[in-house]
Amino acid sequence: MEIDAAAPSGYVVRRATREDLREVIRLNRENLPENYSEEFFEEVLESNPETFLVAEEGGRGGGKRLAGYIMCRVEIGFPLVGRAPLVKKGHVISIAVAPEHRRKGVGMALMVEGMNALRSRGCSEVYLEVRVGNAPAISLYRKLGFRVSRRIPGYYRDGEDAFVMARSL
Numbered sequence: 109m110e111i112d113a114a115a116p117s118g119y120v121v122r123r124a125t126r127e128d129l130r131e132v133i134r135l136n137r138e139n140l141p142e143n144y145s146e147e148f149f150e151e152v153l154e155s156n157p158e159t160f161l162v163a164e165e166g167g168r169g170g171g172k173r174l175a176g177y178i179m180c181r182v183e184i185g186f187p188l189v190g191r192a193p194l195v196k197k198g199h200v201i202s203i204a205v206a207p208e209h210r211r212k213g214v215g216m217a218l219m220v221e222g223m224n225a226l227r228s229r230g231c232s233e234v235y236l237e238v239r240v241g242n243a244p245a246i247s248l249y250r251k252l253g254f255r256v257s258r259r260i261p262g263y264y265r266d267g268e269d270a271f272v273m274a275r276s277l
């Protein structure tokens with residue numbers, strides 16, 4: 109079932125392009141401690157263009173600062189939610205919204221559009237890792253129906269544990 113994906117008023121959510129990558133990398137570095145090489149972003153965009161999305165303020169023209177992004181990829185693996193054999197799973201690798209655009213529904217719209225795109229690509233579930241102390245993100249994922257499927261001790265470089273959260277699509 110498709111989830112209603114309306115972006116909040118004044119924003120558009122669309123597929124990322126190669127021209128967006130500089131902005132995406134800036135958002136990643138400024139908003140998350142988990143950073144990746146430029147090549148990694150390029151590789152995910154090339155292999156999963158349907159599920160790499162950006163949010164921007166619409167109707168502004170000019171200044172191309174993005175409000176947020178979500179980078180997801182399709183993987184094959186054992187299900188976290190169901191009991192089927194190998195399934196196509198969507199992995200939310202990274203999501204961030206710039207501080208001045210938060211609490212307006214942009215993160216929610218990126219997640220919903222990302223999940224719809226993963227479903228269109230044949231995924232039966234979606235999962236992600238999140239710091240156990242990241243209350244805003246955990247709250248967003250819970251609102252979307254994600255549940256904790258396990259806890260990975262010391263998952264992050266600074267030693268913090270991760271929750272793996274998942275839901276079916």
Ligand SMILES: CC(C)(COP(=O)(O)OP(=O)(O)OC[C@H]1O[C@@H](n2cnc3c(N)ncnc32)[C@H](O)[C@@H]1OP(=O)(O)O)[C@@H](O)C(=O)NCCC(=O)NCCS
Binds near residue numbers: 205
């Ligand atoms: C997590 C993040 C993407 C949320 O983006 P956002 O655009 O502010 O989220 P939304 O406005 O769509 O919020 C949707 C819901 O998420 C929850 N939420 C978001 N921010 C929250 C906060 N600071 N405290 C508590 N709940 C919060 C709320 O349930 C909220 O619904 P509400 O506003 O009706 O209460 C954003 O805070 C962010 O980029 N954080 C830094 C990067 C990060 O942690 N990424 C996730 C890594 S796993």
